[in-house]
Amino acid sequence: MRIPGRPLLFVILTVASCGAAACSRGEAEAQRPAQATGRGGGQNPPVPVAIAQTVDKPMPLDVEAIGTVIAASTVAVHAQITGELTSVNFKEGDDVTEGQVLFTLDKRPYEAALLQAEAQLQKDQAQAVNARAQATRYRDLLQRGIATHEQVDQMTTQAAALDATVESDRAAIQSAKVQLDYCTITAPISGRTGLLQVHKGNLVRANDTQAIITINRIQPVYVSFSIPEAMLPDFKRYLAAGSVKVNAKAPTENAASTGRIDFVDNAVDATTGMIKIKGTFPNEDHRLWPGQFVNVNVTLTVDPHAIVVPTPAVQSGQQGTYVYIVTPKQTAELRPVVVARTRGNESIIESGLAAGETVVTDGQLRLVPGSRVSVKPAAAPRATS
Numbered sequence: 001m002r003i004p005g006r007p008l009l010f011v012i013l014t015v016a017s018c019g020a021a022a023c024s025r026g027e028a029e030a031q032r033p034a035q036a037t038g039r040g041g042g043q044n045p046p047v048p049v050a051i052a053q054t055v056d057k058p059m060p061l062d063v064e065a066i067g068t069v070i071a072a073s074t075v076a077v078h079a080q081i082t083g084e085l086t087s088v089n090f091k092e093g094d095d096v097t098e099g100q101v102l103f104t105l106d107k108r109p110y111e112a113a114l115l116q117a118e119a120q121l122q123k124d125q126a127q128a129v130n131a132r133a134q135a136t137r138y139r140d141l142l143q144r145g146i147a148t149h150e151q152v153d154q155m156t157t158q159a160a161a162l163d164a165t166v167e168s169d170r171a172a173i174q175s176a177k178v179q180l181d182y183c184t185i186t187a188p189i190s191g192r193t194g195l196l197q198v199h200k201g202n203l204v205r206a207n208d209t210q211a212i213i214t215i216n217r218i219q220p221v222y223v224s225f226s227i228p229e230a231m232l233p234d235f236k237r238y239l240a241a242g243s244v245k246v247n248a249k250a251p252t253e254n255a256a257s258t259g260r261i262d263f264v265d266n267a268v269d270a271t272t273g274m275i276k277i278k279g280t281f282p283n284e285d286h287r288l289w290p291g292q293f294v295n296v297n298v299t300l301t302v303d304p305h306a307i308v309v310p311t312p313a314v315q316s317g318q319q320g321t322y323v324y325i326v327t328p329k330q331t332a333e334l335r336p337v338v339v340a341r342t343r344g345n346e347s348i349i350e351s352g353l354a355a356g357e358t359v360v361t362d363g364q365l366r367l368v369p370g371s372r373v374s375v376k377p378a379a380a381p382r383a384t385s
Helices: 007-030 108-144 149-181 228-242
Strands: 047-053 055-077 085-086 101-104 182-187 189-191 214-230 247-248 255-265 273-283 293-310 315-317 320-326 332-336 336-345 346-351 358-360 373-375
Touching: 047 293, 047 315, 055 189, 055 336, 101 336, 149 189, 214 228, 214 293, 228 255, 228 273, 228 315, 247 273, 247 320, 320 336
Parallel strands: 047 373
Antiparallel strands: 047 358, 055 214, 055 293, 085 101, 101 182, 189 214, 214 273, 247 255, 247 293, 255 273, 293 346, 315 320, 320 332, 320 358, 336 346
């Protein structure tokens, strides 16, 4: 029934009643148990991750570089006289000792020159004896008033000149002997011979630009490498303490050779910011070869208690480096850390972690702090003590 004069009031009451009914239905539905409908009505599933344990173990503080092997001594053997090469007394690649005869040249011309010098000496010695006797006689005649002072001086000068000629002949004989000795070429150092450049029967020339053979001393050898100037203070400090060890090995080898550091360059290269270091290796097994590139590892010291985690566990963000920790409740916790250094596939943590904690090594992209986690069946390699 319509009430005359009140149509507006009826409409307002009707709308209010419908709104109250709708609110009652909404509250009833909100109080019902949530069902997993695929629209966020249920909890998120655990995130599968790989984990590893932090380990407290000794870790070396080392420097890695690429080095070059250098022979301790290198001698290019040249002929000091001109002549025919009559014999080669070794094979290419042989190890030779200092003083060993390597080559001989044709000696006949130099033997003849020596005989000629000796004959000239005998001739001049005879003339000198006669000149001295003449000078003695003229001095006697001068005392008798028969000879003049000029004649005595002339005879004395002639005797002195012939004495000087005799000394010159003796020097010529020594020079001829040296030239004859040069016909035999010996090894100036002990070492390994290289490629033979001149063979038997060829003519070699004195001080030719091309060496007959090159000898490298490979026991010991040097290894030269460079380190950044930022590492120089620590390097010098540990070097003064005597704790520095240096190892070198070829990229294709597993065994390394051990040596000692005995040279630090006196200036940093302004172009590269590197400073040159040189180590000496005994090389008794001839493992290192001159000119070879090797991987150099210099151990400055060993940290006996270092907290180590696999490097994949360390992540970088806007606030710095961090790791995800797996709590006993199987949830993820974000932990800021400070990385001291990285060695291989392991990172040494300066602060932020303790030994025995569980870190996430794979699956971090899907994690947020508080996420539930589950361990993958195939875990990543763990850091071992």
